[in-house]
Amino acid sequence: MNKIYNPNKDTWSEILKRPTQSVADIEETVLNVFKEVDIEGDIAIDRYTQKFDKVTLDSVLVTAEEIQTAKSNISQDLKNAIVLAKSNIEAFHTAQKTDKVSVTTTAGVKCWQEKRPIQKVGLYIPGGTAPLFSTILMLTVPANIAGCKEIVLCTPPNQEGEIHPAILYTADLCGVTKICKVGGIQAIAGMTFGTETIPQVYKIFGPGNQFVTVAKQLATKFGVAIDMPAGPSELLVVADDTANASFVASDLLSQAEHGKDSQVILVSTSKKMIEDVEKEIIKQCSVLPRKEIANEAIANSKLIYIESDQEALELINEYGPEHFIVCMKNEDFYIDNISNAGSVFIGNYTPESAGDYASGTNHTLPTNGYAKQYSGVNLDSFMKSMTFQKISKQGILNIGNAIELMADTEGLQAHKNAVTLRLESLNLEGLLKKNKRNE
Amino acid sequence: MNKIYNPNKDTWSEILKRPTQSVADIEETVLNVFKEVDIEGDIAIDRYTQKFDKVTLDSVLVTAEEIQTAKSNISQDLKNAIVLAKSNIEAFHTAQKTDKVSVTTTAGVKCWQEKRPIQKVGLYIPGGTAPLFSTILMLTVPANIAGCKEIVLCTPPNQEGEIHPAILYTADLCGVTKICKVGGIQAIAGMTFGTETIPQVYKIFGPGNQFVTVAKQLATKFGVAIDMPAGPSELLVVADDTANASFVASDLLSQAEHGKDSQVILVSTSKKMIEDVEKEIIKQCSVLPRKEIANEAIANSKLIYIESDQEALELINEYGPEHFIVCMKNEDFYIDNISNAGSVFIGNYTPESAGDYASGTNHTLPTNGYAKQYSGVNLDSFMKSMTFQKISKQGILNIGNAIELMADTEGLQAHKNAVTLRLESLNLEGLLKKNKRNE
Structure with missing residues (x-):
């Protein structure tokens, strides 16, 4: 496992690099x-x-x-x-x-x-x-x-x-x-x-x-x-000393067993937690039926120590993890400020596998950094x-001139004309009514 | 202009074919x-x-x-x-x-x-x-x-x-x-x-x-x-005798001036409306600055007579127009039952150019039949x-077994293990509490 302490921002993109697939x-x-x-x-x-x-x-x-x-x-x-x-x-x-x-x-x-x-x-x-x-x-x-x-x-x-x-x-x-x-x-x-x-x-x-x-x-x-x-499945856990190293290790492994190219990352503000999680991973991995797969994914995993919450958050937002577990005393800071993540799991009793199966959230999520711009699968x-609009005679009188002017500036005369014809017909109608009243 | 009367359903896909672009x-x-x-x-x-x-x-x-x-x-x-x-x-x-x-x-x-x-x-x-x-x-x-x-x-x-x-x-x-x-x-x-x-x-x-x-x-x-x-911009108008032929022609032309490959289609339950619109198109087009472009698009346009509303609706849903204008007495039938359209314009005073510029709806819309599965641009x-979840100790006790069983059936032991570890720790906790009470 790669342990990295207080990495310089210049090195983040290299550290957070995902395995590239040639297709x-x-x-x-x-x-x-x-x-x-x-x-x-x-x-x-x-x-x-x-x-x-x-x-x-x-x-x-x-x-x-x-x-x-x-x-x-x-x-x-x-x-x-x-x-x-x-x-x-x-x-x-x-x-x-x-x-x-x-x-x-x-x-x-x-x-x-x-x-x-x-x-x-x-x-x-x-x-x-x-x-x-x-x-x-x-x-x-x-x-x-x-x-x-x-x-x-x-x-x-x-x-x-x-x-x-x-x-x-x-x-x-x-x-x-x-x-x-x-x-x-x-x-x-x-x-x-x-x-x-x-x-x-x-x-x-x-x-x-x-x-x-x-x-x-x-x-x-x-x-x-x-x-x-x-893209390959991935998990990032942020944990401090309030986390449970054994639980964190089990979550990282549950992601690692998906495939050799799965990505698991631990970000921690506690050096002790990093050591403890590493030991737990080795212990738990040895008894898994898919340990060969998990082992290979774990070998590429990163355990990153970062001193400040602010910097940890920035790194996590730059990565944009598919699954993001927060086991921190000040969890609200991460919940409120995470910009890029597929699904967020909060606290020591919220394993990622809950969302995979039965909690109710969807498990089809953007990976490979796509959490920056794609939603996970949801009802939408x-x-x-679809949009609809219905404009009354008064309505087209109210916005017609603006449309004519804008269409004209864009050089689209037929667009303008579609409004002009309607306005002219309404003006004529108004004139006729007025004349009738004056008769 | 191609006038088509009561086309057989077998011919719809041919009639509604869009110009294909090779890129x-x-x-x-x-x-x-x-x-x-x-x-x-x-x-x-x-x-x-x-x-x-x-x-x-x-x-x-x-x-x-x-x-x-x-x-x-x-x-x-x-x-x-x-x-x-x-x-x-x-x-x-x-x-x-x-x-x-x-x-x-x-x-x-x-x-x-x-x-x-x-x-x-x-x-x-x-x-x-x-x-x-x-x-x-x-x-x-x-x-x-x-x-x-x-x-x-x-x-x-x-x-x-x-x-x-x-x-x-x-x-x-x-x-x-x-x-x-x-x-x-x-x-x-x-x-x-x-x-x-x-x-x-x-x-x-x-x-x-x-x-x-x-x-x-x-x-x-x-x-x-x-x-x-x-894809090229497109407009489909459905109109009966309550429509205004001059307005309908102006809307079709406003789409036609976009490009030679623009598609404009009139579906009507009135043969008279089809004749009138055709005449109006010829009249209005001759004075447009972009008449060359519009003429070419109009040459490929279709004026389709269909007797029944139900069949007209089916044809329109099969096409899935980007812009859809409804000028029909029974407009509600079309509004309620249209499945595939980017944006819908209702009534004689709702030109498509209103939505292009100033009514408030978005004009970046799915064309080329993509209205079947894509939304137009909107806030989303x-x-x-993003989804979030927080599970309490009681919560994981409630759904933990279901997760274990499902993960096990899918052959993902590490997923199961992440739950098992938590359940065991809670059982131990419960046991300790019970023992303490019994002391």
Whole structure:
């Protein structure tokens, strides 16, 4: 572990550097799959499922029977846990609903803003050893609250052509409208162009490996939106002597087990805490099943001692962590002044894994420094804001001249003319009325 | 003009097809400028300003003197118009502020969502014949309400090294923190990487030609966000016999004058209205200064007769227009049921140019069908939503087991362990208390 004491500001950008990924070499592969899926549809999908997932499927669509089997293969305890998590996520995301915003900006000029659901959304859930059913909760719950009409889920089958029962159970519980056994690049291509079986969607959500990441990027070139750019998961903990070294170490490790390229950083105003956390990490890591992965991530981790809260805060804001744990006596200083973080966890009893699963917040968060400009997934991610306006005769009389003048200055005569015609017609109307009164 | 009567649904996608732009051939040019600006900074910027804008500047930064000169070169009438527009835009975007959303999802588990400003934003305003100072209003006003700390504006100088006074006046009025005389690809590259003079920003907003569009796309690969993908401007009007053919024609023309690739579509339940609008377009177009541009856009326009409101609505939702004007007796049907549109203009006295300049709504809107999944620029475009959570001892006791079970099922033991350690410590604490009571 790299221990760094009172680093000079000049060195921050070097210290906080994230591992860079080169994806140029896989872009061509991804583009080829896209082209083939666009032209051949299901035939190309099947071919790539055979190639990458080593299985030939009778049907890409999950059947009602398979869902029934999945339900009976899940323990009641796990069902209860999923239902508790779902209920908390629902409560938090339902509270994010916003009312119509309506303003009469000038007499006779009424403007309003409304949010309406994105009609068709697609979710991607990776396969492999870890069945990320928790991500299904995180994406389907707000999609349903938003009112999305079609929620398509793509996830790769195993070599027996099956999907993990926890994924099927959760998808069914959360009202996914179509579950497709398709993985990787071909899944993203399928939802981008639509095939005979896979519906075309307007926005794609969800995690994935570097192939999926590049495929999602490419999808944006074909008119599909994505949740956010991807990157390795990361956690920054700021802790003083009121923190519990064993808890802090467990949090850093829970991030480190995600992948070899995960980033974990401890910032502390206490040298003792840094020593204690280091010892605890070594102790706890040795018994983890994913210790090899965790060890490699930990080797790149940074334990940074900084004397002042102000400077610690500045460094954290420069980094913009995806997950940010605050275990400090003066926690309010950090809560009030953090500008760039995906999700903030406060106090000794708020492990990051609470937010990953069951507290109610969303776990799809901006990483790789994107917390500086991107929101984590929230209710609004499944909606778009639309504006409306209705202007009365009096209204256009009130703002018409300003519009004419501005349009004229910008050299857009037709824009001006659209107002002039209306003003002239109203002046004529007024004149006629006046004449009538005078008769 | 193409008049189409009761088109079959099978033909809609063909009828509604937008002009496709091929940008592959300019991607290399853009990438090269990016590389040079990244490595050489201001030197590369100056070189490209000389090459593309045919001018050598003493200083890239606009001086206080230049702003003073601009102020005295603007008429009081135009100043008043700009101030009126600003005030309406401020009123509408201030109303979009949202409160902190706070929920106790389970006893002891408090979650909240807050929006915080994107610290550094960049605006691009094209040069050329039309000085788009109105876009400065649309972007700086919400940026200021959001609380963005740095607002950088890049706009190309003319061959005398000058910026249009209306741009300088508006930028100064709206509190832009730095105005740089830089245009095109090099401006976007400058704000992406930062140079000695141009600050690096986190998100770039604003319109531009195809070079700027490709440059903004490329910027997203270097960790910068953009407002939205670009495309030619477009307008769809739905009108029945209660509409005014002359007004409708003027609105269609105001969109058509933007560019040869602009799209204008009239959908009508009245055959007479289609005939009348066609005549009015021909009449009005002939006297426009930009009639050549407008004529070409009009040649590609569609006048579509559809008998039923329900079918008209479906067609409009399939298209997803950037601007949508409703001049119908039963306007509420369209207002309530439109799913995909950037901004909606209702009634005979609500020209689209009102929203372009002064009503208060934003004119930076999703085009090219992106209204299906993207919002127009609004207050939230300048902020990001962050979540926070604080869990008490009781809280983690309440949801801890659910987290353990879910993490375990996903094969993430370190995630589970972060909870287990806390639960064990609390159990121990409870035991000690119990023993103390029993003593």
